Amino acid sequence: xxxxxDLAEAVTRHADDRAGEEVEAYVSRGRETSIRxxxxxxxxxxxxxxxxxGVRVVRDGKQGFAWVGALDEAAAREALTEARDNVSHxxxxxxxxxxxxxxxRAAALxxxxxxxxxxxxxxxxxxxxxxERQVRAGDSRIRQVVSSDYADAIGESAIATxxxxxxxxxxxxxxxxxxxxxxDSDDTQTGFGYSVGRSADDLDVGKxxxxxxxxxxxxxxxxxxxxxxxxxxxxxRVTATLLGIIASTLSGEExxxxxxxxxxxxxxxxxxxxxxxxxxxTDSSAFGATPVDGExxxxxxxxxxxxxxxxxxxxxxxxxxxxxxxxxxxxxRGGYRTTPGVGARxxxxxxxxxxxxxxxxxxGDGLLVQSVSGVHSGVNPVSGDFSVGAEGLMIxxxxxxxxxxxxxxxxxxQRMLLHVRHVGSxxxxxxGSSAGLTLAIDDxxxxxx
Amino acid sequence: MTDTALVEPDVLExxxxxxxARGGDFAExxxxxxxxxxxxxDDRRVEELxxxxxxxxxxxxxxxxxxxxxxTTDLSEPGLQAAAEAAAAVAREGGGGTxxxxxRESRAAAPNEIRTLPSEVAKATKVELLLRADDIARSKSDxxxxxxxxxxxxxxxxxxxxxxxxLSGDDCVRTRxxxxxxxxxxxxxxxxxETAALTVGFELFDLRSIEDVAAExxxxxxxxxxxxxxxxxxxxxxxxxxxxxxxxxxACGHGLEADHIVKDxxxxxxxxxxxxxxxxVTLVDDxxxxxxxxxxxxxxxxxxxxRNVLIxxxxxxxxxxxxxxxxxxxRASSGNGRRESYQHLPMVRMTNTFLLPGADDPEExxxxxxxxxxVAHLGGGQVNTATGDFVFGMTEAYLIxxxxxxxxxxxANLIGNGPDVLSKIDAxxxxxxxxxxxxxxxxxxVPVGCGxxxxxxxxxTIGGTADA
Numbered sequence: 001x002x003x004x005x006d007l008a009e010a011v012t013r014h015a016d017d018r019a020g021e022e023v024e025a026y027v028s029r030g031r032e033t034s035i036r037x038x039x040x041x042x043x044x045x046x047x048x049x050x051x052x053x054g055v056r057v058v059r060d061g062k063q064g065f066a067w068v069g070a071l072d073e074a075a076a077r078e079a080l081t082e083a084r085d086n087v088s089h090x091x092x093x094x095x096x097x098x099x100x101x102x103x104x105r106a107a108a109l110x111x112x113x114x115x116x117x118x119x120x121x122x123x124x125x126x127x128x129x130x131x132e133r134q135v136r137a138g139d140s141r142i143r144q145v146v147s148s149d150y151a152d153a154i155g156e157s158a159i160a161t162x163x164x165x166x167x168x169x170x171x172x173x174x175x176x177x178x179x180x181x182x183x184d185s186d187d188t189q190t191g192f193g194y195s196v197g198r199s200a201d202d203l204d205v206g207k208x209x210x211x212x213x214x215x216x217x218x219x220x221x222x223x224x225x226x227x228x229x230x231x232x233x234x235x236x237r238v239t240a241t242l243l244g245i246i247a248s249t250l251s252g253e254e255x256x257x258x259x260x261x262x263x264x265x266x267x268x269x270x271x272x273x274x275x276x277x278x279x280x281x282t283d284s285s286a287f288g289a290t291p292v293d294g295e296x297x298x299x300x301x302x303x304x305x306x307x308x309x310x311x312x313x314x315x316x317x318x319x320x321x322x323x324x325x326x327x328x329x330x331x332x333r334g335g336y337r338t339t340p341g342v343g344a345r346x347x348x349x350x351x352x353x354x355x356x357x358x359x360x361x362x363x364g365d366g367l368l369v370q371s372v373s374g375v376h377s378g379v380n381p382v383s384g385d386f387s388v389g390a391e392g393l394m395i396x397x398x399x400x401x402x403x404x405x406x407x408x409x410x411x412x413x414q415r416m417l418l419h420v421r422h423v424g425s426x427x428x429x430x431x432g433s434s435a436g437l438t439l440a441i442d443d444x445x446x447x448x449x
Numbered sequence: 450m451t452d453t454a455l456v457e458p459d460v461l462e463x464x465x466x467x468x469x470a471r472g473g474d475f476a477e478x479x480x481x482x483x484x485x486x487x488x489x490x491d492d493r494r495v496e497e498l499x500x501x502x503x504x505x506x507x508x509x510x511x512x513x514x515x516x517x518x519x520x521t522t523d524l525s526e527p528g529l530q531a532a533a534e535a536a537a538a539v540a541r542e543g544g545g546g547t548x549x550x551x552x553r554e555s556r557a558a559a560p561n562e563i564r565t566l567p568s569e570v571a572k573a574t575k576v577e578l579l580l581r582a583d584d585i586a587r588s589k590s591d592x593x594x595x596x597x598x599x600x601x602x603x604x605x606x607x608x609x610x611x612x613x614x615x616l617s618g619d620d621c622v623r624t625r626x627x628x629x630x631x632x633x634x635x636x637x638x639x640x641x642x643e644t645a646a647l648t649v650g651f652e653l654f655d656l657r658s659i660e661d662v663a664a665e666x667x668x669x670x671x672x673x674x675x676x677x678x679x680x681x682x683x684x685x686x687x688x689x690x691x692x693x694x695x696x697x698x699x700a701c702g703h704g705l706e707a708d709h710i711v712k713d714x715x716x717x718x719x720x721x722x723x724x725x726x727x728x729x730v731t732l733v734d735d736x737x738x739x740x741x742x743x744x745x746x747x748x749x750x751x752x753x754x755x756r757n758v759l760i761x762x763x764x765x766x767x768x769x770x771x772x773x774x775x776x777x778x779x780r781a782s783s784g785n786g787r788r789e790s791y792q793h794l795p796m797v798r799m800t801n802t803f804l805l806p807g808a809d810d811p812e813e814x815x816x817x818x819x820x821x822x823x824v825a826h827l828g829g830g831q832v833n834t835a836t837g838d839f840v841f842g843m844t845e846a847y848l849i850x851x852x853x854x855x856x857x858x859x860x861a862n863l864i865g866n867g868p869d870v871l872s873k874i875d876a877x878x879x880x881x882x883x884x885x886x887x888x889x890x891x892x893x894x895v896p897v898g899c900g901x902x903x904x905x906x907x908x909x910t911i912g913g914t915a916d917a
Binding site for chain 2: 038041042043044045046047048049050051063064065066067068069070078082083085086087089090091093121143144146181188189190224227257258259261337339373374376377378380382383384385387388389391405406407408409410411412445446447448449
């Protein structure tokens with residue numbers, strides 16, 4: 001097998017420099033294993049190799065892109081030919097162009113665990129089986145473990161451009177995921193738990209199983225609450241979801257196009273003074289950590305909101321040129337099938353002083369939101385309207401009280417940021433691009449009976 | 450049309466034999482070749498014109514209750530043999546001996562004929578459509594500040610062969626077009642979205658006019674500039690025909706997928722023959738209905754698409770089945786085994802799911818609602834099949850006051866419990882419309898259709914911020 005970077009560079013050498021043509025090749029390959037167990041038996045065992053190439057061509061201010069789900073010379077040729085053909089139909093864009101080396105050194109991040117490659121299938125199966133066993137044994141009210149999964153991925157990618165970029169990265173990831181149903185005589189509730197890491201040693205079966213059991217059983221008997229306006233305490237997972245949405249509105253691309261509720265608000269107080277929001281893919285504890293972004297530039301720490309004040313946006317090369325600034329190393333790409341776009345990889349709030357139980361106690365009366373649903377249909381990143389389904393536990397006299405379900409919580413993103421009351425100390429990196437922590441927000445509408 | 454050019458039948462027979470060489474009850478080879486084009490226009494510029502090509506095979510081997518799966522991009526016989534061996538690893542214990550598979554080719558009728566292959570249409574023509582949509586949308590109102598439009602087409606050729614001797618294929622062409630507008634006014638910004646997507650070729654644009662799609666997206670955005678916050682709490686809701694089909698997709702569609710039933714993770718488990726909805730509800734899933742977005746000749750296990758009545762006059766008649774869940778219950782698949790690509794295992798999925806029209810005049814339904822919310826367009830949704838709780842988002846809605854549609858409302862989610870909401874449907878209109886959607890389940894996305902007539906639910910919880 002040739003080195004990926006050699007394959008990528010070979011493609012970029014076809015660039016017609018004299019005609020001002022720029023060529024970028026992104027190549028990746030990976031091996032994934034996933035195992036699902038059910039009732040003590042392996043239900044699915046899947047192993048797969050995948051590889052592909054995506055080629056971007058820019059010429060005369062026009063960009064074309066093509067990808068092929070294979071990694072050989074024919075695939076590279078097909079992708080380059082198609083991408084060149086696509087250039088001719090694009091619109092002239094004075095800001096079009098590939099990234100150029102900007103002198104920022106990529107952080108030395110250790111995202112690869114050699115031992116994962118040699119981790120035997122039987123041990124993977126054993127982890128999934130143990131997770132299922134622990135959930136079933138965790139509480140007599142667990143009546144079904146719908147799925148208990150182990151999955152891992154070993155991936156490498158390389159990116160090269162005719163403008164001087166040449167970078168390779170590789171990483172290993174693995175996770176456990178379990179989905180459980182709790183039931184008693186007249187109610188059914190569900191909960192899931194997970195654990196993620198770079199090798200099996202990082203996986204915590206006990207935490208994943210306890211999360212699934214607690215979350216399912218503590219909702220048993222949940223009723224629909226009465227509508228009201230109250231303080232909500234967002235659980236870590238819910239906060240991580242909210243931060244993901246906020247990060248998308250801080251994309252310099254969306255801001256330039258007037259499609260962000262944060263457009264034209266640099267320097268303004270957009271949130272409570274306790275809020276400091278950072279995207280830092282060079283933090284190796286973040287699940288989305290990476291030394292190099294989707295265009296081959298070094299990633300870096302970007303502070304977006306500082307003490308409630310809006311400090312900046314995220315940019316890739318194109319969005320940076322449009323806004324007459326530099327890339328913040330924030331190009332993301334969803335594998336070889338997509339062109340780079342602006343995105344956060346490791347977004348988090350600076351943690352506060354209080355634990356979740358201290359926040360619950362300080363809030364006194366309100367609602368602990370354990371999970372939300374309908375985020376893709378109920379949150380509008382342009383208008384800021386926020387309305388999602390929710391379930392959780394009421395907070396009464398500073399303690400968790402009865403479980404509630406089939407309700408909505410609603411506000412606007414703008415108001416929620418201003419109405420933050422407490423930021424928790426319990427920062428935890430979750431799968432995806434954001435970190436969770438407990439967050440208390442005042443004056444949210446609860447929709448119920 | 451079966452495309453034997455992807456892999457020759459005698460190769461498939463040998464690979465299936467090899468897949469079962471270590472034992473096993475069932476083996477399958479799924480071969481796919483998909484080519485697609487995507488164009489996006491943003492700010493009057495063609496931001497992206499991309500072409501993609503995926504080609505590969507997924508092989509599964511079933512041993513008892515265990516499925517082994519592997520996929521490869523190498524369609525040569527040695528490549529397929531290697532994938533078969535990887536998939537067969539789960540059968541390591543058993544000694545299968547020599548298995549001989551003889552394939553018999555079958556053909557299923559396509560849901561409709563493709564008139565113009567998108568690959569035969571010049572890219573410049575496609576770009577032209579997007580520019581026209583931009584012009585039209587901007588011409589509708591000065592408050593339109595942003596227009597983005599997207600075009601996509603795909604041609605997906607598949608070949609399915611299995612150890613039961615099945616050999617079948619499909620050549621499926623899909624084309625879509627969408628417009629998103631942002632309008633800006635004194636109260637901030639609002640968005641409007643409209644899409645046209647059918648299982649057809651470039652003739653999509655003879656069936657749906659670009660003008661209508663662009664104008665509709667613009668109208669939605671502009672209307673909402675004067676919208677007030679949606680109410681909070683339980684209110685009667687009238688849902689206009691078309692996109693409201695997502696209500697049934699979430700409220701009961703997912704819960705009627707047999708993989709949830711065999712694992713007892715659906716509120717509809719064990720309720721066959723029972724009244725699970727208002728007697729006005731007859732719900733059908735049908736992969737054969739013309740050019741709709743969820744139509745196909747065969748499912749991704751090679752079984753012809755078919756019409757399945759799920760709920761008849763409120764009574765639960767049947768679930769939806771794929772090969773594996775059907776085998777567990779000793780019955781036939783209902784043609785609902787689908788997968789995103791050769792890199793995925795098939796599972797039970799919906800095709801086109803819709804409520805049949807009733808007898809009520811749609812305008813009368815509104816007139817007979819003294820106070821409530823009229824939902825003209827719904828976005829996506831999400832459901833917890835085990836509890837039945839589901840949400841769906843309104844993207845165009847109005848207040849109903851004294852039987853008349855009045856002020857527009859800002860976007861909000863609605864939440865309900867499937868069996869509860871279905872029992873509260875007290876009026877079903879005589880009109881009908883279908884809508885395209887993308888359904889996600891367990892990390893896989895597939896195109897689906899949804900549809901319904903205008904209907905009324907006596908009470909649903911709306912997640913607005915204004916007092917009801």
